[in-house]
Amino acid sequence: MERVPILKIGDILLVSIQLDMSDQTAVQLQEDLAERIVATGCHGVIIDITALDIVDSFVGRMLSTIASISKVLDAETVVVGMRPAVAITLVELGLSLNGIRTALNVERGMELVAAARGDESDDQYDDDADAETARP
């Protein structure tokens, strides 16, 4: 069975999908990713789909599932490298990638993950600030 490799780069897990996904490969990828997120404590998952000519409902659902699993494990998911034709087909098919952030390329995806983590720290900071101003 084919297995999609998961690459760790800093705080991010990178997955480059190049094969047509079978049911088994998709389930295996979800399990592998969940395990790696827990093992590494990474806070970002970037899925590169540059190589995909078509994103059908099966792949769309797989991406949504991965995003949901990652979310539960405190990691952001960003899908990068979507081709213009794929985006058009997605809209024409009426498929919405629920809960999935997208970015043009891996670097922007990394920035998005960093920004999302930064926002969370900012929120925390804001809460503190509010608490302080509320004190007197």
Add this chain to the structure above:
Amino acid sequence: MERVPILKIGDILLVSIQLDMSDQTAVQLQEDLAERIVATGCHGVIIDITALDIVDSFVGRMLSTIASISKVLDAETVVVGMRPAVAITLVELGLSLNGIRTALNVERGMELVAAARGDESDDQYDDDADAETARP
């Protein structure tokens, strides 16, 4: 024809090989990589072969060719993610990966590229130092 995606991360181009390479795919990858190195000015090429069960003489030669092309274009090539079984087979087949550096994973590969670039700057610095001491 399948095309292997090339991902740019900072100063590095990352290629994850997951398919069995045909002649055409290999040539296409070499051309694409050369173009991307020139277009981006990247100084490192990291090739991930985690997904490969076998590295035969064809793939070995392709990796060597990529390393040579990159070298000419002033970029270091590091092959990462080689499985233990693949390493054993390589040695048993008597294949040597000429001019190819290897690292355990992408992160260490990046460190290796950074170190190689650092060494070069150091060399330059040493030359300057020698020149200075030679002056009087």
